[in-house]
Each structure stands twice: as structure tokens, then as C-alpha cells.
């Protein structure tokens with residue numbers, strides 16, 4: 001059992017508030033991912049949870065018990081950093097067992113725990129090696145192994161994969177997701193990587209400037225971002241935005257003016273009225289080339305990725321990214337017309353808040369575990 005509650009957490013660094021009242025509930029065995037721009041406070045929040053940084057005000061509770069005054073070693077947590085320093089003169093086994101040795105755990109028990117962790121991480125054949133004789137991914141696994149042997153109730157990972165090359169990141173991402181299932185542990189994970197956040201998280205916490213902008217499942221943040229910041233932050237390439245004038249609005253929809261004619265977006269239009277300027281948001285993958293489409297643009301750049309092609313379009317002051325089929329035959333400087341399904345569009349008021357979609361997307365409430373084949377073995381635990 002390991003739950004975590006943050007209650008109105010504040011962090012002040014010499015008069016500058018960098019965490020501005022964060023509330024968060026992490027359930028037992030949940031995989032929670034923190035994302036947000038550089039400097040928004042992700043590492044500070046992790047370090048406060050770990051007890052490496054004091055808390056200016058608010059309460060941190062683990063399993064319902066306040067831990068603000070409890071030292072890092074006694075919180076039952078283990079943290080894996082981006083820059084994991086392994087001891088170069090020690091073998092993999094000694095590196096992994098080091099914290100147990102410090103805690104005066106008897107040798108036989110130490111070895112048993114290290115072997116169990118090595119089995120999970122597939123490090124058994126490497127236990128006698130020194131770190132310099134390991135690949136980057138293997139070293140990363142040793143760093144994770146060091147955390148596992150401590151049998152923490154909560155794992156904290158601060159960008160653990162950012163030093164690895166792309167292929168290794170994919171491999172480690174899958175291994176970490178499997179590890180989460182095997183250990184049945186609560187995990188909190190910081191990343192800049194959209195794919196890691198979307199694929200690993202039960203719940204994503206989007207932070208900006210020390211404030212939580214939204215907490216939700218990956219699909220919820222993708223389909224129902226609550227404001228323009230979250231809409232622009234989640235998803236790659238980024239959502240397109242266009243300022244448009246409202247023609248009319250009621251509880252069932254908002255009619256907005258587009259260059260090629262008006263368009264009715266099925267969102268609750270309470271609070272907006274004709275003449276207001278709102279922001280229309282459409283994801284690049286939800287735009288489609290269409291010779292009769294209401295929008296036009298000239299192709300500036302073409303990025304062919306094989307399976308899909310990104311077109312960077314310009315029309316007057318507005319810029320668009322459109323993700324098209326891989327085999328699209330257009331060339332740079334071509335003029336194209338394009339369209340979108342209004343049900344997939346988003347509208348944001350002048351203060352950046354999203355108008356609510358009339359229907360919740362059907363995938364939003366599906367548990368992440370239902371998407372994974374390995375959940376079939378979940379009953380063996």
C-alpha cells in the first residue's frame with residue numbers, strides 16, 4: 001500500500017515562490033507522470049516529495065500520515081535521477097547493494113535482494129562487471145536496481161531516460177512499464193518526452209510556473225484539455241490555433257467565422273456571444289486535405305516521415321501544421337485547401353479556458369491497463 005497526498009504545497013526559494021499551492025492525490029500502484037516546460041517546478045516537487053527539499057507550507061502525506069518532518073531515508077521512497085552516478089570501482093552487484101550495506105543488512109540477505117532485482121532487470125549475467133563495461137541502458141538498469149533493492153513504497157523517477165539514445169529509450173520505456181506491473185509499486189515520473197508521458201501514465205499532471213494546469217488520463221488531456229496551455233503542450237506536433245470571430249452561440253454549439261464560410265463547433269457556448277473573438281484549436285492529425293475545404297494555405301515545408309507527412313502551411317498571418325498521408329504528392333509552394341471535422345475542434349475563450357465538448361470522447365475513461373497485452377497476466381500476482 002502506498003498512497004501520496006499533496007495538500008496545497010508551496011515552495012519558496014529566498015522569496016521567490018516556485019511551487020504555488022499544488023494539490024495532488026496519487027493512488028496506490030498508480031503511475032503518475034509530471035510534465036511541463038523547463039523550470040516549471042517538476043524536479044522541485046519531486047525533491048519535496050522525497051524529503052530532499054523542505055516544504056514552505058502545505059502538507060505531504062504518505063499512506064495518510066504527514067511526512068513533512070520525516071527525513072528522506074525514512075519516507076520509504078527511492079529516487080532515480082537523470083544523472084545516476086554509479087561507483088566506478090564497484091561491481092554491478094556492489095553498486096546495487098550499496099544502500100543495504102550502509103543499512104548493515106547481513107551479506108546473505110543483501111545478495112538475495114540484489115539477485116531478485118537483477119532477475120527482474122535482466123542484469124544477472126552482468127553482476128560482476130564494473131560500470132565502465134556496461135552500455136548506457138545497462139547502467140540505467142543498475143541505477144533502477146539500486147532503487148528496487150530498497151523495496152520502496154513509492155518510486156520517484158526524474159527524467160531517468162534522457163541520457164539514452166532513441167532506440168534505448170524505447171526499450172527502457174517498455175521495460176519500465178513492465179517493471180511497474182511486476183513490482184506493483186506506486187511510481188511518479190518526470191519527463192519531457194510526449195510519448196513516454198502518453199504511454200506510461202495512468203495520470204498526467206501538467207505543470208506551468210509552479211501551478212497545476214490539469215490532471216487527467218492521457219486520453220483525457222488529449223481530447224479534453226481544459227485550457228489552451230494544456231492543449232498546446234500535450235500532442236506532437238502541436239495543436240494549431242486560429243483566432244476567429246463568433247457568429248452565434250448557444251448551449252449546443254458555437255458558430256465561428258472561417259475564411260471559407262461559417263462552421264458550427266459542438267461545444268457548450270454559454271458565456272460567449274456573437275462578436276466575441278475566440279481561439280479555434282485543431283490538432284495537425286485532425287486536419288485533412290480537401291479540394292472543397294474551407295481553409296487554404298501555401299506549403300512552406302514538407303517533412304516526409306514515411307508513414308505520414310507533415311505539411312507546414314501559411315496563409316496570411318496564420319500558420320498551420322497538417323499531418324497527411326505518407327504518400328501525399330504535393331510539393332513546396334503548392335497552394336492547398338483543407339478541412340476538419342468540427343467535432344474534433346476545440347474553442348478557447350479570451351482567457352484561455354476551453355469550452356466543454358458536448359460529448360465526452362469514448363476512449364477517455366478506458367483504463368490504461370486495458371490497452372496492454374500484459375494485463376492478461378495481472379491475475380498471477
Ligand SMILES: Nc1ncnc2c1ncn2[C@@H]1O[C@H](COP(=O)(O)OP(=O)(O)OP(=O)(O)O)[C@@H](O)[C@H]1O
Pocket residue numbers: 013018036037038039040041042043044045
Ligand atoms: N535551490 C534553488 N534556489 C533557488 N531557485 C531554485 C532552486 N532550485 C530550483 N530553483 C528554481 O525553481 C524553479 C523550478 O526548478 P525545477 O528544477 O523544479 O524545474 P524543472 O521543472 O525540473 O525544470 P527542468 O525541466 O529544466 O528540469 C526554477 O525557476 C529554478 O531556477
Ligand SMILES: [Mg+2]
Pocket residue numbers: 042043044
Ligand atoms: Mg528538472
